[in-house]
Amino acid sequence: MSDKLGFTIDGKECEADKGRSILEAAADNGVYIPHLCFMKKLRPVGSCRVCTIKANGRNAAACTTPLADGMVIENNTDELNDLRRAIIEMLFAEGNHFCPSCERSGSCELQALAYRLNIMAPRFPYMFPLRKLDATHKSIFIDGNRCIQCGRCVRAASELDGKEILGFIGRGGKVRVKASSTRGLAGVDISPNDECVKACPVGSIIVKETAYRVPIGQRQYDATPIGADVESGKA
Amino acid sequence: MQDLDPKVLAGEIKAIAETEDNKRTRLINVVRKVQSAYGRVSEQMIDMIAQTLEISRIEVEGVVSFYHFLSEKSTGRVPIYLNNSAVSEMMGFEEVKKAFEESAGIAFGQVTADGLISLSETSCIGMSDQEPAALIAGKPFVNLNAAKARKIVAGIKAGKSVQALVDEMGLGDGNNAHPLIRSMVNNNLRKKGPVLFGAMAKGAALRKAVAMTPQEVIEQVKAAKLRGRGGAGFPTGMKWEFCSRSKGSRRYVFCNADEGEPGTFTDRVLLTENPDLVFEGMTLAGYAIGSPKGILYLRQEYQYLQPFLEDVLAQRRKEGLLGKDVAGKAGFDFEIRIQIGAGAYICGEESALINSTEGKRGEPRDRPPFPVQEGYKGQPTLVNNVETLAACARIVEMGPQWFIDQGTNVSSGTKLLSISGDCKRPGVYELPMGITIRMILSIVGADDALAVQVGGPSGSCIGDKDFDRKICFDDMPTGGALMIIGPQRDLLKVVHNFMRFFVEESCGWCVPCRVGNQMLESKLRKIFEGHGTRKDLDDLADWGRIIKSASRCGLGQTSPNPILTTLTNFRSRYEELIKEDEYLTGFDLEAAVADACDATGRTLNLA
Numbered sequence: 001m002s003d004k005l006g007f008t009i010d011g012k013e014c015e016a017d018k019g020r021s022i023l024e025a026a027a028d029n030g031v032y033i034p035h036l037c038f039m040k041k042l043r044p045v046g047s048c049r050v051c052t053i054k055a056n057g058r059n060a061a062a063c064t065t066p067l068a069d070g071m072v073i074e075n076n077t078d079e080l081n082d083l084r085r086a087i088i089e090m091l092f093a094e095g096n097h098f099c100p101s102c103e104r105s106g107s108c109e110l111q112a113l114a115y116r117l118n119i120m121a122p123r124f125p126y127m128f129p130l131r132k133l134d135a136t137h138k139s140i141f142i143d144g145n146r147c148i149q150c151g152r153c154v155r156a157a158s159e160l161d162g163k164e165i166l167g168f169i170g171r172g173g174k175v176r177v178k179a180s181s182t183r184g185l186a187g188v189d190i191s192p193n194d195e196c197v198k199a200c201p202v203g204s205i206i207v208k209e210t211a212y213r214v215p216i217g218q219r220q221y222d223a224t225p226i227g228a229d230v231e232s233g234k235a
Numbered sequence: 236m237q238d239l240d241p242k243v244l245a246g247e248i249k250a251i252a253e254t255e256d257n258k259r260t261r262l263i264n265v266v267r268k269v270q271s272a273y274g275r276v277s278e279q280m281i282d283m284i285a286q287t288l289e290i291s292r293i294e295v296e297g298v299v300s301f302y303h304f305l306s307e308k309s310t311g312r313v314p315i316y317l318n319n320s321a322v323s324e325m326m327g328f329e330e331v332k333k334a335f336e337e338s339a340g341i342a343f344g345q346v347t348a349d350g351l352i353s354l355s356e357t358s359c360i361g362m363s364d365q366e367p368a369a370l371i372a373g374k375p376f377v378n379l380n381a382a383k384a385r386k387i388v389a390g391i392k393a394g395k396s397v398q399a400l401v402d403e404m405g406l407g408d409g410n411n412a413h414p415l416i417r418s419m420v421n422n423n424l425r426k427k428g429p430v431l432f433g434a435m436a437k438g439a440a441l442r443k444a445v446a447m448t449p450q451e452v453i454e455q456v457k458a459a460k461l462r463g464r465g466g467a468g469f470p471t472g473m474k475w476e477f478c479s480r481s482k483g484s485r486r487y488v489f490c491n492a493d494e495g496e497p498g499t500f501t502d503r504v505l506l507t508e509n510p511d512l513v514f515e516g517m518t519l520a521g522y523a524i525g526s527p528k529g530i531l532y533l534r535q536e537y538q539y540l541q542p543f544l545e546d547v548l549a550q551r552r553k554e555g556l557l558g559k560d561v562a563g564k565a566g567f568d569f570e571i572r573i574q575i576g577a578g579a580y581i582c583g584e585e586s587a588l589i590n591s592t593e594g595k596r597g598e599p600r601d602r603p604p605f606p607v608q609e610g611y612k613g614q615p616t617l618v619n620n621v622e623t624l625a626a627c628a629r630i631v632e633m634g635p636q637w638f639i640d641q642g643t644n645v646s647s648g649t650k651l652l653s654i655s656g657d658c659k660r661p662g663v664y665e666l667p668m669g670i671t672i673r674m675i676l677s678i679v680g681a682d683d684a685l686a687v688q689v690g691g692p693s694g695s696c697i698g699d700k701d702f703d704r705k706i707c708f709d710d711m712p713t714g715g716a717l718m719i720i721g722p723q724r725d726l727l728k729v730v731h732n733f734m735r736f737f738v739e740e741s742c743g744w745c746v747p748c749r750v751g752n753q754m755l756e757s758k759l760r761k762i763f764e765g766h767g768t769r770k771d772l773d774d775l776a777d778w779g780r781i782i783k784s785a786s787r788c789g790l791g792q793t794s795p796n797p798i799l800t801t802l803t804n805f806r807s808r809y810e811e812l813i814k815e816d817e818y819l820t821g822f823d824l825e826a827a828v829a830d831a832c833d834a835t836g837r838t839l840n841l842a
Contacts, residue, residue, distance in 0.1 A: 091750070
């Protein structure tokens with residue numbers, strides 16, 4: 001039996017190794033499926049649902065669904081893109097985001113996805129939540145206002161740094177990422193070079209005194225949109 | 236509360252953890268015991284638990300903050316949790332809430348100055364046929380009214396025990412009066428059917444099962460065409476077969492008694508009146524799939540049944556129906572333990588239930604792998620609900636054809652229904668599959684029903700034109716809840732209650748469910764406040780569709796149903812509330828600038 005599986009995405013004939021998720025299999029074939037909570041090297045958890053595709057007619061998260069032989073996948077359709085837009089808009093409405101003054105502007109995946117998906121303004125009402133800022137650490141802070149609860153930092157800390165220092169508390173709309181200490185970030189073993197710090201896709205985990213080192217205009221998504229690396233085969 | 240000496244406290248917490256063998260997987264039990272001993276799980280206690288179990292404090296805090304009945308802040312020594320479900324609201328929730336507040340002298344969310352009483356709201360506690368109901372120090376109080384609420388608070392203040400208050404107010408029917416239960420809950424078991432309440436010879440099904448091969452037992456369940464009674468309706472025999480064929484070093488049988496769907500209380504009645512049948516079903520499932528271990532996951536709301544259920548298990552052990560060489564079958568060992576939850580609707584989802592039993596936050600898992608492949612502790616795990624397992628025992632005892640004959644060809648057997656709301660005879664009914672809603676309404680005394688919520692909030696809200704539809708898998712499948720809404724009710728208030736429930740109970744893992752349900756709830760509020768337009772109705776439908784199609788588990792995939800089905804079936808109720816303008820600001824401009832106008836002496840020109 002071959003170790004390759006055949007499938008189609010939006011009609012394009014593709015092939016990928018067995019054991020790949022739909023999202024990875026698509027990327028192997030130069031097809032970008034928008035995503036936010038997924039990150040290479042981390043266990044996928046399907047929490048943001050931005051990578052929702054249709055596999056054989058049924059909605060599924062591309063990051064957690066294994067590719068099966070002969071799968072017919074829909075990705076770049078009006079319906080799915082509107083679904084993704086809605087999810088991104090929900091995230092903008094749920095937190096307190098301030099792109100124009102955020103030091104991650106231009107390298108923020110949430111913002112980049114909003115541009116890629118042509119979001120002008122959220123269809124949902126802003127919720128203006130009260131969220132905490134943990135600035136107890138000398139060189140790192142976590143701003144709950146910009147956090148999207150994707151859990152990339154939590155997984156990176158545990159899976160890449162080998163430290164159980166971050167986790168989720170609360171449930172429903174009250175879910176928050178928190179440091180594993182009564183003293184906040186200052187009470188845990190974390191440093192600016194840790195993978196968990198780099199894993200944040202938005203401006204929630206910030207290393208102090210590094211803002212604007214890369215000028216606006218030269219940042220990650222200033223010249224090419226998010227996903228362009230996958231589509232050009234450079235990812 | 237006086238501060239405890241940290242050394243003493245640390246010692247006590249160590250002792251508590253010891254009772255759970257210091258196992259990380261028993262974290263829920265440890266924190267439940269700490270909560271019960273101190274009325275809270277404080278920051279300091281979280282640290283101590285983490286140290287004792289050798290896990291990070293955030294894991295402990297994550298669990299404490301996830302479950303409803305655990306809290307870092309102190310509850311009263313006698314915590315009162317008043318159920319705020321839709322039926323409770325219909326039957327006098329507000330009046331009872333006010334009476335509790337007045338007599339206790341505090342508002343909901345507070346604790347009395349002497350630390351005696353705390354008042355909180357809670358989601359449905361499985362007593363919808365006797366609302367309003369409350370859990371007081373873990374014991375259910377039903378059929379409340381203002382006078383009873385005042386009497387209860389006075390009794391607590393006078394130093395009476397909660398059990399003494401229960402005894403004063405009178406014990407309930409059937410086994411509720413059993414010395415090991417002594418509860419005022421009523422079963423209201425109005426129709427006993429042949430499957431779940433027919434005469435049962437203890438052990439008969441099990442002895443028949445062990446005389447067969449495990450595969451033959453699975454074949455019987457398959458032949459009976461039994462589909463899971465929890466609502467999803469997956470063929471039970473197939474699930475057993477998948478599980479029995481999955482590779483693993485150990486298999487597990489879970490009985491899902493989380494029953495969090497508002498309006499559902501069939502599990503409660505089955506476990507009170509016929510627990511042997513349920514345990515018999517679990518045990519023969521264990522035989523069929525080759526498992527030595529069964530776990531009954533019981534929601535915390537039903538913990539008052541625990542001593543009684545433990546006693547039933549002890550009896551079964553004595554009679555050789557549990558333990559070593561069960562039912563005389565050499566080599567078939569099977570044990571059952573009871574895992575109590577800590578208050579979370581989502582734990583009724585099978586993979587969330589497994590996470591909870593492993594001592595984690597009750598968040599659902601991604602699938603695949605399915606629990607039958609990789610479940611509890613990574614091993615093949617069979618999760619069936621209470622009624623399903625009970626039915627399995629009867630199928631093996633009486634034969635598949637007998638079971639099929641009780642229902643329709645596509646939907647075999649009977650269905651246990653819990654009926655609540657505006658009807659003369661609320662309670663539990665075992666009825667044949669295929670019965671129409673109209674028939675049911677006539678049986679329970681609700682000929683004038685405006686609407687029926689079939690399957691709880693996650694089901695459908697239907698009106699008269701659909702009353703001839705049938706309860707069965709090929710028409711209207713249901714986990715068993717029928718909430719009847721009479722013509723005198725404001726239907727949309729019920730819908731709003733359901734949406735608040737989903738906002739409260741979403742686990743928060745995925746974006747569409749976590750955020751989307753809040754958006755739907757606030758949009759409903761906007762409409763009630765008179766600021767809604769036709770666009771808002773379209774938004775409700777669009778957003779509901781998005782949430783359903785993008786959510787990760789059954790909660791978000793069904794939570795918009797109350798809105799979507801009432802928009803279809805009762806659209807005029809919404810239209811009465813909206814304005815015809817295409818756009819409308821969400822606030823009253825004139826009122827908002829009134830102060831400024833006053834101060835400047837100007838008048839607002841809205842023309």
